[in-house]
Amino acid sequence: MTELGRPTTAHPLAAGAPGLSIDWAGVTDVGLRRAHNEDSYVAEAPVFVVADGMGGHSAGDVASDAVVRRIAEAAVRDSLSTDELEEALRRATADIAVAAAETELGVGTTATGVFLSGEDGEAEFTVFNVGDSRVYLVADGALQQITVDHSVVQEMVDAGLLRAEDAESHPDSNVITRAVGFDVDQRPDYWRIPARAGLRLLVCSDGLTKELSGSDIERVLAEQPESHAAASALVRAAVEAGGRDNVTAVVVDVRGTATELPEA
Template sequence: MVTALGPAVGATDVALPGGGVVALSWAAQTHTGRKRVDNQDSFLAASPVFAVADGMGGHAAGDEASAAVVERLAENLSQGFTDVDAVQLALRRAGVDIDGIALRQDGAGAGTTATGVALTLLSGQAYWAVFNIGDSRVYSLVDGVLTQLTVDHSAVQTMVDAGQLTTAEAEAHPSRNIITRAVGFGHDPVPDLWFVPVMMGSRLLVCSDGLTKEVDNDLIRLLLSEGRDADDAAGLLLEAALTAGGRDNVTTVVVEVVRADDAIESDTTLPRLG
C-alpha cells in the first residue's frame, strides 16, 4: 500500500535569512496503474523536502522499502530549510531499515529508488538540493524549458553514456528496468547531489518511472506548462501515463515557486556528487 506523507495539496512561505520569503505551492498524486494490483510507490510532500520512492521486491517488501525512505526523510522536517547532510543521514537510516525488512522476508532482496528536492541555503541564498538514487527522476521547468536534473542509475543509461545506445533505443531495450543503484539490497545508499537556484515561476516535477516510461519529455514539458496550478499539472501528467498504458505505478509531485525574493538570476547549477 502506498505511503503518502504530507498534504496532497499544500502551500507555505519560507522566510529568507536576509529578509523576504520563498513562497511554494505543491501537489502530489499517485495511482496503482492499469496493470499492477498494488502500489509500491511512496511520496513525501512537505516543505522543505519533496521526494518519491519506487519500491522493489515482493509485495510487502517493496511497499515497506519505499515507505522507509519517505518516513526517514520526514523525521527531521523543519519549518524552513534543511541540508544535504540530513538527507544523506535519512537515506542511510532507511537503508538499515530496508535490510531489516529483507531479513523478515526470509532474506529476499528489498530495495527502492529515492529521488527528490530539498530546500536549502548556500551563502544565504535559496537553492534546491536535488538528490537521486535509481531511475525515478526530477525535472525543472523554467521559462518553458524542461530540464532533466537527475541522471538515471540504470543499465541502459550506462550504455547510453558509453555510446552503445541512443536515448530512443534505451526506452525499448529489454534491460530498461534494471537499475544499478538503490537504497537497500545491503549496499550503502550513495545519492548523486546537485544544487539548483530557486527561480520564481519555476516548476519542479518529482516522479517515478511509471510516468517517464509512458510519457516522453516533450509531452511532460507541455503538460507541466499547461497545468493551471501544481495540482492540475500533477493530474494531467498522471492521466497521460494512464492513457498511454499505465503499465506501472505512477507518482507525480509538482512544486511551484510562486515567489522568490532575491532569487538568483541564473540557470547555472552547482553539481556535487555524493
C-alpha cells in the first residue's frame, strides 16, 4: 500500500478557471478478509489516481506502488497530458516487470483516475482507465459512472449475455481483461470533463463497488459535503458491508469562491 498526497482544501485551479478551487482527500483500508493492502493511491494536484494491485503476497502492492509513484513523478506542472500519463504507465510497466521476474503468474494492477488538463486556457479533468477500478461523477446531486470496466463480466453485459445488476455476483466478477503490467503496453480509455463549481469526482477500487451499490454511494456522498469526510464515510461503509477486499476512495470537489469579479 502506498498513499501519496494529503487532504487539501481551496487549492486554486490554474489560469482559465478564475474563481474555482478544488478540495481533495484519499482514504484506504485493508478490509476484513485480506492480510495485505494491495491498493495504492496518489491524491495531489494535478493527479488523483487509484491502483489496485494483483499478483499475491506483496507483488500486487509493488505493482500499484509503481503506478502511483511514476504518475506522481510525471506531475511536475499544474496539468498533465495523455502522452505524459502513458509514458508514466510505460515506466511503471518496466518497474513491475522487474518485480515480477521471480513470479510464475505475473504481476499487474489497475490504473484509474483523473488529472487536470486543458487546452486554450480551459480547465478540465481528463478521466482515464485501465482495469476495473472506477471513476464516478456527481453533478446536480446525481451519480454517474464515467469509466467502463475492462472485465469479463462487463463484456458479457455489453454482449447482452448478463444483466448489469447480476455482474457483481457472477463467478468471474474478479477477472479483468486489461491491466498495467504483464509486460504489455496498455493505452487507457479517456474521457474529458469541464471543470465547474459543484462538480464532485470519486475514484475508487472495486473493493468499494463490490460492497456498495450506486444508490449507496450516491447517498453517502450526498450526506458528506466535505471531501475527507466523504472518502472516509465511503470506505467505512464498504468495510462495514463486508470488507471482502481492500477499499480505496479518492474524492475531488470543485468549489466556487465567494469572491466575485467587479462589474465593468
